[in-house]
Amino acid sequence: MMPPVDQAFVVLKHxxxxxxxxxxxxxxxxxxxxxxxLLVFPVLVALTTVLERKGLxxxxxxxxxxxxxxxxxxxxxxxxIKSLTKEDVVPASxxxxxxxxxxxxxxxxxxxxxxxxxxxxxMVAANLDCGxxxxxxxxxxxxxxxxxxxxxxxxxxxxxxxMRAVAQMISYEVPLLLSxxxxxxxxxxxxxxxxxxxxxGFTGIFPHWYVLTPWGFAGFLLFMIAATAExxxxxxxLPEGESEIIAGYxxxxxxxxxxxxxxxEYLGMFAISGLGITxxxxxxxxxxxxxxxxxxxxxFFAKLLGIIVGFIWVRGTLPRLRMDQLMNFAWxxxxxxxxxxxxxAGAWRFLPSGLIRWLLTTLLLVAAxxxxxxxxxxxxxxxxxxxxxxx
Amino acid sequence: xxxxxxxRGLAETARNFFGSFVxxxxxxxxxxxxxxxxxxxxxxxxxxxxxxxxxxxxxxRCVACQICEKExxxxxxxxxxxxxxxxDFVGKPQFYPAVFDIDVSVCxxxxxxxxxxxxxxxxxxxDFELSTTDRFGAxxxxxxxxxxxxxxxxxxxPTEAAEVEARRATEKAQAEAKKQQPPVKQ
Numbered sequence: 127m128m129p130p131v132d133q134a135f136v137v138l139k140h141x142x143x144x145x146x147x148x149x150x151x152x153x154x155x156x157x158x159x160x161x162x163x164l165l166v167f168p169v170l171v172a173l174t175t176v177l178e179r180k181g182l183x184x185x186x187x188x189x190x191x192x193x194x195x196x197x198x199x200x201x202x203x204x205x206x207i208k209s210l211t212k213e214d215v216v217p218a219s220x221x222x223x224x225x226x227x228x229x230x231x232x233x234x235x236x237x238x239x240x241x242x243x244x245x246x247x248x249m250v251a252a253n254l255d256c257g258x259x260x261x262x263x264x265x266x267x268x269x270x271x272x273x274x275x276x277x278x279x280x281x282x283x284x285x286x287x288x289m290r291a292v293a294q295m296i297s298y299e300v301p302l303l304l305s306x307x308x309x310x311x312x313x314x315x316x317x318x319x320x321x322x323x324x325x326x327g328f329t330g331i332f333p334h335w336y337v338l339t340p341w342g343f344a345g346f347l348l349f350m351i352a353a354t355a356e357x358x359x360x361x362x363x364l365p366e367g368e369s370e371i372i373a374g375y376x377x378x379x380x381x382x383x384x385x386x387x388x389x390x391e392y393l394g395m396f397a398i399s400g401l402g403i404t405x406x407x408x409x410x411x412x413x414x415x416x417x418x419x420x421x422x423x424x425x426f427f428a429k430l431l432g433i434i435v436g437f438i439w440v441r442g443t444l445p446r447l448r449m450d451q452l453m454n455f456a457w458x459x460x461x462x463x464x465x466x467x468x469x470x471a472g473a474w475r476f477l478p479s480g481l482i483r484w485l486l487t488t489l490l491l492v493a494a495x496x497x498x499x500x501x502x503x504x505x506x507x508x509x510x511x512x513x514x515x516x517x
Numbered sequence: 518x519x520x521x522x523x524x525r526g527l528a529e530t531a532r533n534f535f536g537s538f539v540x541x542x543x544x545x546x547x548x549x550x551x552x553x554x555x556x557x558x559x560x561x562x563x564x565x566x567x568x569x570x571x572x573x574x575x576x577x578r579c580v581a582c583q584i585c586e587k588e589x590x591x592x593x594x595x596x597x598x599x600x601x602x603x604x605d606f607v608g609k610p611q612f613y614p615a616v617f618d619i620d621v622s623v624c625x626x627x628x629x630x631x632x633x634x635x636x637x638x639x640x641x642x643x644d645f646e647l648s649t650t651d652r653f654g655a656x657x658x659x660x661x662x663x664x665x666x667x668x669x670x671x672x673x674x675p676t677e678a679a680e681v682e683a684r685r686a687t688e689k690a691q692a693e694a695k696k697q698q699p700p701v702k703q
Binding site: 181184185186187188189192439440442443444495496499502503 | 518523526531533537538543545546548
């Protein structure tokens with residue numbers, strides 16, 4: 127028995143579709159699936175910007191925005207009005223068409239992945255059999271829009287930023303994909319809906335989430351680190367490093383085009399967090415058997431909020447990496463670790479369930495972690511510099 | 518252990534985050550329009566003219582000597598001397614400024630006008646909430662806007678004003694004494 131509020135939106139949609147003229151029913155159904163996504167997630171972005179600024183403020187012992195509206199909650203409105211009324215500057219030597227298209231492409235590809243994210247039970251815009259593949263295919267297009275922005279601006283900083291962004295995104299796509307392959311192997315499906323359903327059962331009080339297995343936990347951490355790099359969030363925000371290349375590929379964008387980039391970046395962050403929830407945290411499924419009465423979409427958004435808080439926390443904590451550190455970390459640690467996760471997920475599948483399975487996979491992952499950490503940590507020791515002629 | 522530094526950093530930021538809700542000493546930001554820090558006695562930004570007594574016209578200390586106008590580095594002061602004279606605080610007839618304008622968009626708050634003034638007529642104000650919606654008219658301060666009572670000076674710069682008051686009191690007493698004694702015969 128499903129509680130009615132859980133399926134309220136699904137029932138509402140079916141009711142609305144059934145009242146439309148039969149010729150327009152497919153189109154109405156599509157529109158009713160898309161419009162909520164186009165409305166809910168940008169509003170969530172607006173709320174997140176306030177949450178982020180207030181959270182970062184508190185981390186730095188400041189108040190954060192508290193002037194516009196109650197507790198500063200209307201700050202995004204002020205920001206939107208500001209960016210809409212600003213002058214839209216296009217450099218004289220820029221490639222105008224590409225410069226104009228770049229933010230639109232980014233925004234379009236930021237919205238597309240939501241099609242395969244199950245936000246609740248029976249609440250998915252398109253239940254594709256290859257949902258995860260679709261997600262990553264669309265995610266790769268955002269690199270093109272970043273490079274379009276960097277190239278068309280005809281500015282050395284934006285080009286450097288775009289090259290950094292593309293290098294970083296391609297490097298981190300590999301561990302991102304490999305850590306999700308472990309989940310796909312365990313679930314035996316590429317459909318996001320099926321993956322969530324596989325995780326919605328309980329053993330005792332523990333849900334069947336993949337994050338609660340040794341390989342799933344390691345895979346989740348790898349996935350979230352790679353997701354941080356994919357969405358260009360701190361500490362992987364080199365493409366827009368203010369201190370080195372001013373704003374990276376954003377540099378020649380102002381006014382509403384900049385706001386679109388900002389929106390696209392946050393939407394991309396939510397989408398990849400949503401995929402992380404779907405793959406590892408059981409999607410819309412409840413964390414405890416006694417809590418299944420809570421509507422499924424509440425759990426999805428609660429988990430999303432938790433991950434966003436994690437992103438903000440990490441941003442408030444870690445300084446920006448250097449380019450060589452970024453690349454070393456991706457290729458020397460993340461990639462081999464992701465391969466070990468894939469192997470341990472395979473071992474988990476074929477070993478008989480019990481304590482021995484836990485011990486073996488945990489041992490495999492810990493050993494790999496310790497050995498790989500040695501490789502990353504061993505670097506040239508910084509010694510006090512001696513001068514031959516000075517002093 | 519690899520990765521422990523990140524965990525320690527996260528713990529530190531979490532402590533700051535929750536601490537800022539519990540410990541009021543952490544939040545040092547002054548919420549400006551509602552809360553204000555006391556303005557320091559030595560704070561200064563733009564000049565004003567002092568007048569004694571009640572009447573702006575009669576009490577204005579400025580004698581239109583135009584020293585400040587000539588000394589002003591960005592030349593933001595405009596003075597026009599009056600045709601007639603009025604008695605100053607010791608009773609001596611003096612000119613007064615028919616026009617005294619300061620263009621505050623030009624003034625650089627150097628205080629040189631204050632340093633050179635021999636009549637203690639111009640001093641620095643500490644009012645900093647000076648924004649206007651009119652870029653031109655509202656930034657040209659005329660004599661009426663510049664004139665402030667001596668009590669204002671005593672209030673904002675008490676130490677400095679006390680010295681000036683004492684000096685002026687002795688000057689006045691000397692002038693009175695001179696007036697009392699008949700001039701010595703040659």
